[in-house]
Amino acid sequence: MGYNLQAGSAVYGVEAEVYRGFRTHQLSEAVYARAGLAQGNVLLFARLGVQSGQSSVTWFNTTTGATSTDKQTVFGPAVGIGAEWAVAPTLSLRTDLTTHWSDFKSTSPGGNQLEVKGVSTAVFGSVVYKFR
Secondary structure, three states: OEEEEEOOOOEEEEEEEEEEEOOOOOOOEEEEEEEEEEEEEEEEEEEEEEEEEHHHHEEEOOOOOOEEEEEEEEEEEEEEEEEEEEEEEEEEEEEEEEEEEEEEEEOOOOOOEEEEEEEEEEEEEEEEOOOO
């Protein structure tokens, strides 16, 4: 969902996304500022924003067999580039490549520490309907 303004060939706006991971089935949310250039029915754009999502780790004690799971919401910056092709006045096809960074820190019940600094890149494709 988003809102764009156009001045000549320059397009800028904001957008928000909510999606579920393919393998993890965990929800992620993101908010972006977007800017691009339109030429005919094609828009090339870049975006910058922040993304949040769920991460978890399960600690296993090899002596007792006990487990403990730590789930956290992680936040991090996100950047992307993409293209959108208008196939009708209110319908377009879109693809974008987005990279986001996040940090996850956890401490086991026994005091062991884990820190993961992650980078994730994904390619998205979507059909966009423009309400008038």
